Amino acid sequence: MTANALSPEAARTYELDRRHVFHSWSAQSTVDPMVITRAEGCYVWDGAGNRLLDFSSQLVNTNLGHQHPRVVEAIAEQARRLATVAPQHANDQRGEAARLIAERTPGDLDRVFFTNGGADANEHAVRMARLSTGRPKVLTRYRSYHGGTQTAINLTGDPRRWANDSGTAGVVHFFGPYRYRSHFHAETEQQECERALEHLAQVIELEGPRTIAAVLLEAIPGTAGIMVPPPGYLAGVRELCDRHGIVLIMDEVMTGFGRTGAWFVSGDEGVVPDLLTFAKGVNSGYVPLGGVAISEHIAAHFAERPYPGGLTYSGHPLACAAAVASITAMEDEGVVGNARRIGAEVLGPELAKLAARHPSVGEVRGRGVFWAVELATAAADVMPDLVGTAKRLGLLPFTNANRIHVVPPCTITEAEARDGLALLDQVLDRADELV
Numbered sequence: 001m002t003a004n005a006l007s008p009e010a011a012r013t014y015e016l017d018r019r020h021v022f023h024s025w026s027a028q029s030t031v032d033p034m035v036i037t038r039a040e041g042c043y044v045w046d047g048a049g050n051r052l053l054d055f056s057s058q059l060v061n062t063n064l065g066h067q068h069p070r071v072v073e074a075i076a077e078q079a080r081r082l083a084t085v086a087p088q089h090a091n092d093q094r095g096e097a098a099r100l101i102a103e104r105t106p107g108d109l110d111r112v113f114f115t116n117g118g119a120d121a122n123e124h125a126v127r128m129a130r131l132s133t134g135r136p137k138v139l140t141r142y143r144s145y146h147g148g149t150q151t152a153i154n155l156t157g158d159p160r161r162w163a164n165d166s167g168t169a170g171v172v173h174f175f176g177p178y179r180y181r182s183h184f185h186a187e188t189e190q191q192e193c194e195r196a197l198e199h200l201a202q203v204i205e206l207e208g209p210r211t212i213a214a215v216l217l218e219a220i221p222g223t224a225g226i227m228v229p230p231p232g233y234l235a236g237v238r239e240l241c242d243r244h245g246i247v248l249i250m251d252e253v254m255t256g257f258g259r260t261g262a263w264f265v266s267g268d269e270g271v272v273p274d275l276l277t278f279a280k281g282v283n284s285g286y287v288p289l290g291g292v293a294i295s296e297h298i299a300a301h302f303a304e305r306p307y308p309g310g311l312t313y314s315g316h317p318l319a320c321a322a323a324v325a326s327i328t329a330m331e332d333e334g335v336v337g338n339a340r341r342i343g344a345e346v347l348g349p350e351l352a353k354l355a356a357r358h359p360s361v362g363e364v365r366g367r368g369v370f371w372a373v374e375l376a377t378a379a380a381d382v383m384p385d386l387v388g389t390a391k392r393l394g395l396l397p398f399t400n401a402n403r404i405h406v407v408p409p410c411t412i413t414e415a416e417a418r419d420g421l422a423l424l425d426q427v428l429d430r431a432d433e434l435v
């Protein structure tokens with residue numbers, strides 16, 4: 001978007017941004033941000049007054065959609081009553097948020113350590129695993145994203161790691177299941193599952209099981225491509241961890257709180273990790289919040305020993321009030337079931353039709369409102385053109401590498417989903433010309 005198309009207020013916003021805001025993951029001279037002036041439900045409005053359907057949920061966090069009145073009011077009410085309180089004090093919204101989260105996570109993940117977001121949640125989960133086992137190493141998969149802070153970026157298995165990787169974090173990467181571009185030359189899902197588990201078992205043996213504190217795994221890798229693991233894979237990893245006394249950390253930062261049509265993938269799959277990290281959808285991103293849900297046996301390790309870690313804003317009352325309101329609204333309004341139904345009845349079948357119709361599409365895969373359209377080409381050079389096309393049509397997509405991710409709010413209606421898919425169809429027409 002060029003500044004010319006903007007209203008005078010939006011032009012000033014753009015100028016201020018370009019003059020003073022330092023952007024993530026970018027060469028600053030190439031940054032050309034879209035001005036967003038307001039949002040509601042599944043829509044955002046740009047600085048020229050155009051309405052766009054938000055198929056990105058921003059960074060896959062507005063699970064409840066934009067400007068939900070109950071969450072907005074809860075934040076305002078909390079700000080009037082008690083805007084901030086240090087973590088060492090007890091606070092009603094913090095306790096209530098922890099209870100609501102503990103009730104929705106699987107098994108005995110009944111205690112919550114709150115953080116400011118997903119990266120520091122993973123940092124703390126890894127610290128807890130290392131301290132409770134006395135072991136140094138952490139295994140994570142290639143094609144994963146665990147956050148942008150120092151340890152979290154070292155844990156990450158996609159190329160964003162390279163520029164930051166000091167190589168000293170005690171992290172070992174392994175291949176996870178990804179049948180479309182299988183590392184294991186598998187022809188069936190079952191083969192992919194068996195071979196991926198065999199590979200992980202070998203990595204554990206060769207690294208030395210007693211040196212490994214944790215396996216950290218995104219329940220479904222998100223930014224790296226929404227590769228839904230084959231049936232049995234997560235249970236198989238759980239079994240390997242049990243065999244060797246390794247802590248299983250499930251990163252549900254992107255998959256949690258309804259995104260896949262369940263509160264959590266781990267619970268949906270009947271797998272109970274020792275630690276589960278969350279952020280994003282916990283309060284639909286209205287105020288920064290993340291955390292670690294902790295099983296009883298890991299919490300017990302710190303019963304008599306101090307846990308050496310903390311954050312000024314751990315369990316911030318505004319963020320926790322937003323979480324209480326967001327989770328309660330999701331429950332009352334059947335939002336998780338809606339995400340499941342939209343996935344099963346609309347996104348799944350309709351994306352499959354798009355894949356069949358457009359030669360540029362290699363594979364579509366996903367669950368709930370969490371889908372990836374992977375182009376047949378591995379090259380990503382066409383993506384800026386496709387993003388521009390989508391925005392001009394009124395669709396705001398989430399893209400990474402050679403993929404368009406279809407990740408709207410969990411509240412999306414069938415009509416809105418079909419509108420978005422019709423626009424995506426046109427974007428893929430353009431992809432067919434380019435690829």
Ligand code: PLP
Nearest residue numbers: 117118119145146147253254279
């Ligand atoms: N883990 C996963 C799976 C994520 O997708 C992300 C962010 O996209 C993170 C961790 C990091 O979260 P944050 O950006 O809140 O630090």
